[in-house]
Amino acid sequence: MSPSVLPPLSLYIHIPWCVQKCPYCDFNSHGLDRRKDQTLPEQAYVQALLQDLEQDLHWVQGRKLHSIFFGGGTPSLFSPQAIDQILAGTAQRIPFEDNIEITLEANPGTVEQGRFEGYYTAGVNRLSIGIQSFSPDKLKRLGRIHNRHDAIRAAESARKAGFTRFNLDLMHGLPEQTEQEALADLQQAIDLQPDHLSWYQLTLEPNTAFYQSPPPLPEDEILWQIQESGQAMIHQAGxxxxxxxxxxxxxxxxxxxxxxxxxxxxxxxxxxAHGKISQLNAAGTGLDKIIRTTKYRSPKQYLSAIQPLSDQKIIQQEDLPLEFFMNVLRLKEGVPEALYQARTGQAIASTEPILQHLRQLGLLQTGTGRLATTEEGFSYLNAVLEQFLSAE
Known part of the structure; x- marks a missing residue:
C-alpha cells in the first residue's frame, strides 16, 4: 500500500464564534459577549490555525487535499482577508487537488455582497448558508439573528458573487410548526435555486437550552406528514x-x-475540531492504525496552547465495524464491498454474520456487491446500526 491508495484527505477548519448562541445548537460555538464589547481575535486565530496545521503535517503522508470545509460557529464572521490568509497558508503546506472543493458556512445575518465576493476571490467555491427557516416567528424561536429578507438576499448575493454551488441549510419540525409552514419554507428554499439542500428535523440535543427547557414540538403524525410531503416536493424539483x-x-x-x-x-x-487519520505501517504495505484527534475546545485555551492537540485515540479493531458502517450506511447507495477492507484493514468476512442477519431481515441489499441498506433499512437506520453496536 502506498500513499496513493490511502483514503482521500480533507481538511476541516473550525471557527468557534457566533454573534449569539442558538438554543438548539450543541456544536462547539461561543457567542460574542457584547456586554464586554468582545472583538474577534481574528489574526491571532489565523496564526494559531496555521501552527495547528503545521503540527499535523505528518498525517498527510504524501496526499493532496481533496476538500476544505470552514465550519462553526459562524465562519462568515471572519473577513475575506482572513480566509484568504488561511487558504494561502494551507496551500503552502499541503498541495491541493486540481478540482478541490472549498466550502464556507455563512450566516445570512453576517454577510453582505462584498464579503461573498471576497470569499470567492480568496478561493472559496461553495457556500453553505444557514437559513433554518424563512418564517419570522420560527426564526425568533430559534434564536437566529437574521430575518426572511436577509435569508433570501444571502442566496441571491451568493449567486451574484459568482457562486454556482451553494447549499441552503433548512430545518423542519420546529416549535409548533404546521405541515403547511414547513412546506412553505421548503418551497421558498427551492425557489432560490441552490444546487444542494440540507433538510433535517430539529432534535433536542443534550447541553442545549432547548434540551433544558423543551419548546412545544409537532406531534409525530405531523412530523411524518412533513417528511413524506417534503421529500416528494424535493424530488419533484429535481x-x-x-x-x-x-x-x-x-x-x-x-x-x-x-x-x-x-x-x-x-x-x-x-x-x-475533530480529525480522523489512517496511518500506514512502517513498510508502507498496509494500514497500521486509524486515529481520531480532538483539539482543545476552549478558544482561549486553544489560542494559548503551544501544541493545540488535546487528545489522540486509536480506534480499536473491535470498534471498526461500527465506525465504518455508521458512516457509509448514511449514503443511500452505500459503498462497494471492497471499500470495507480498503478503509479499515480488516477482511469483510469478519462482519459477515451481522451482514447476513441484516439481509435476512430485509434491511440490507443482497447481490449488488455493495454495502447499502434497502429502502426499509434506510428508514430504520438506527436499528441497523444497533446490530454492529451489540456485536462489540
Whole structure:
C-alpha cells in the first residue's frame, strides 16, 4: 500500500464564534459577549490555525487535499482577508487537488455582497448558508439573528458573487410548526435555486437550552406528514437524496461530506475540531492504525496552547465495524464491498454474520456487491446500526 491508495484527505477548519448562541445548537460555538464589547481575535486565530496545521503535517503522508470545509460557529464572521490568509497558508503546506472543493458556512445575518465576493476571490467555491427557516416567528424561536429578507438576499448575493454551488441549510419540525409552514419554507428554499439542500428535523440535543427547557414540538403524525410531503416536493424539483439529510442536483453532492461518509480521512484544526487519520505501517504495505484527534475546545485555551492537540485515540479493531458502517450506511447507495477492507484493514468476512442477519431481515441489499441498506433499512437506520453496536 502506498500513499496513493490511502483514503482521500480533507481538511476541516473550525471557527468557534457566533454573534449569539442558538438554543438548539450543541456544536462547539461561543457567542460574542457584547456586554464586554468582545472583538474577534481574528489574526491571532489565523496564526494559531496555521501552527495547528503545521503540527499535523505528518498525517498527510504524501496526499493532496481533496476538500476544505470552514465550519462553526459562524465562519462568515471572519473577513475575506482572513480566509484568504488561511487558504494561502494551507496551500503552502499541503498541495491541493486540481478540482478541490472549498466550502464556507455563512450566516445570512453576517454577510453582505462584498464579503461573498471576497470569499470567492480568496478561493472559496461553495457556500453553505444557514437559513433554518424563512418564517419570522420560527426564526425568533430559534434564536437566529437574521430575518426572511436577509435569508433570501444571502442566496441571491451568493449567486451574484459568482457562486454556482451553494447549499441552503433548512430545518423542519420546529416549535409548533404546521405541515403547511414547513412546506412553505421548503418551497421558498427551492425557489432560490441552490444546487444542494440540507433538510433535517430539529432534535433536542443534550447541553442545549432547548434540551433544558423543551419548546412545544409537532406531534409525530405531523412530523411524518412533513417528511413524506417534503421529500416528494424535493424530488419533484429535481433533487436526489443521497444521504440522510443531504439532497442535491445531479453531480452536486458535497464532496467533503461524501469523504466523511465513505470513511475517508480528514485533518481537523481549530478549537474543538475533530480529525480522523489512517496511518500506514512502517513498510508502507498496509494500514497500521486509524486515529481520531480532538483539539482543545476552549478558544482561549486553544489560542494559548503551544501544541493545540488535546487528545489522540486509536480506534480499536473491535470498534471498526461500527465506525465504518455508521458512516457509509448514511449514503443511500452505500459503498462497494471492497471499500470495507480498503478503509479499515480488516477482511469483510469478519462482519459477515451481522451482514447476513441484516439481509435476512430485509434491511440490507443482497447481490449488488455493495454495502447499502434497502429502502426499509434506510428508514430504520438506527436499528441497523444497533446490530454492529451489540456485536462489540
Amino acid at each position: 433533487f436526489r437524496q443521497y444521504e440522510v439529510s443531504g439532497y442535491s442536483l445531479p453531480g452536486s453532492e458535497a464532496r467533503h461530506n461524501l469523504n466523511y461518509w465513505q470513511f475517508g480521512d480528514y485533518l481537523g484544526i481549530g478549537a474543538g
